[in-house]
Amino acid sequence: MPELPEVETYRRYLEANVLGRQIAVVPHIDNSMVRHADPLALVAQLEGSHISSTHRHGKLLFANLSRGGHLVMHFGMTGDLKCHPPGEEPRHARLVLDFETGDSMTYVCQRKFGYLSLADDPEEFVSALGWGPDALNGLDETVFAAGLASTRTPIKAVLMDQRRWAGIGNLYADEALFQAHIAPTVPGNELGPRRRRRLFSAIKEVLRTAVSRGANFDAYPDGYLLTARVPNAPCTNCGASLSATKVGGRTTIYCPRCQRR
DNA sequence: CGTTATGTTCGATG
DNA sequence: GCATCGAACATAAC
Numbered sequence: 687m688p689e690l691p692e693v694e695t696y697r698r699y700l701e702a703n704v705l706g707r708q709i710a711v712v713p714h715i716d717n718s719m720v721r722h723a724d725p726l727a728l729v730a731q732l733e734g735s736h737i738s739s740t741h742r743h744g745k746l747l748f749a750n751l752s753r754g755g756h757l758v759m760h761f762g763m764t765g766d767l768k769c770h771p772p773g774e775e776p777r778h779a780r781l782v783l784d785f786e787t788g789d790s791m792t793y794v795c796q797r798k799f800g801y802l803s804l805a806d807d808p809e810e811f812v813s814a815l816g817w818g819p820d821a822l823n824g825l826d827e828t829v830f831a832a833g834l835a836s837t838r839t840p841i842k843a844v845l846m847d848q849r850r851w852a853g854i855g856n857l858y859a860d861e862a863l864f865q866a867h868i869a870p871t872v873p874g875n876e877l878g879p880r881r882r883r884r885l886f887s888a889i890k891e892v893l894r895t896a897v898s899r900g901a902n903f904d905a906y907p908d909g910y911l912l913t914a915r916v917p918n919a920p921c922t923n924c925g926a927s928l929s930a931t932k933v934g935g936r937t938t939i940y941c942p943r944c945q946r947r
Numbered sequence: 948c949g950t951t952a953t954g955t956t957c958g959a960t961g
Numbered sequence: 962g963c964a965t966c967g968a969a970c971a972t973a974a975c
Contacts, residue, residue, distance in 0.1 A: 949975105951975085952972100956968105957967105958969100959965105959966090960964100961963105
C-alpha cells in the first residue's frame with residue numbers, strides 16, 4: 687500500500703493512535719531491515735520514548751522520538767502499520783512496539799523491500815538519498831516544467847523518478863496520466879505547456895483526492911482508473927478496452943483512445 | 948512449474 | 962553524462 691497517499695494515511699494513523707504514548711519495550715525487530723543505522727541504537731532510542739510528532743516526505747515516514755532522533759520507515763511494496771493487542775503480532779512483523787498503556791503497534795513488511803532507520807534530521811536524510819521535493823506539498827510548476835523539459839524518457843518513468851520529485855509510484859502515475867489524457871510513453875520533453883499544466887493539475891488533484899479518501903480505492907470517485915485498473919476493462923471515460931504494456935519496467939494500464947501521444 | 952506484485956538500486960550496454 | 966534494459970532483493974498468491 688505504499689505510495690504517497692498510503693504513507694500519508696499511515697502518518698495520520700500514527701498521529702491518531704500512537705502520538706504521545708510511551709514505548710515500554712521493543713519485543714521484536716528484524717535487524718536485516720535496518721539501514722544506515724545500528725539496530726541496537728535504534729531500539730535504544732525507541733525504548734522509553736514517545737512519538738512527539740510525525741513527518742512525511744514522498745514515500746518516507748518519520749516519527750520524532752522524545753529521547754532524540756527520528757524513526758524512519760520506508761514501506762517498499764508491501765509495508766503496513768497496525769495497532770493490536772500485545773502478543774498478537776500480525777504476520778511478517780518486522781518491528782513491534784509495546785506501549786506502556788497496554789497495546790502494541792507493528793510495522794509489517796512481507797517482501798522486505800522497505801527499510802527502517804534512525805535519523806537526526808528528516809530533511810538531511812531525504813537529501814542524502816538525493817530525492818526531490820514532496821510531490822504533494824513541495825513540488826511547484828517551475829520545477830515540474832524543468833524536470834520534463836530536460837529528458838526524452840517516457841513521461842511515466844519521469845513521474846516515478848524519486849530524484850525529480852518524491853511520492854509518485856506505479857499506480858498513481860497511471861492515474862494522473864489517465865486523468866490528464868496523456869499516453870504514458872510520450873517523451874517528457876514533447877509535452878507542451880498546455881498538456882504539462884494539465885498533467886501538473888492532475889497529479890495534485892489525484893494525490894489530494896486519494897489522501898482525502900484515506901487511500902481507500904473503493905472510495906475513489908467514479909471515473910478513476912484505480913477503481914478498475916485491469917487489462918481489457920472498459921475505460922470509465924470512453925468505454926474502449928484498456929491496454930496493458932510495460933513502461934519504465936513496470937506494468938502500465940492506460941486507455942489507447944483517450945490518452946494521446 | 949511460471950507469472951505477477953503499490954519499490955529501489957546496480958550493472959551492462961549503447 | 963545520458964538513456965535503456967534487465968536482474969536483483971524476499972515472499973506470497975494465483
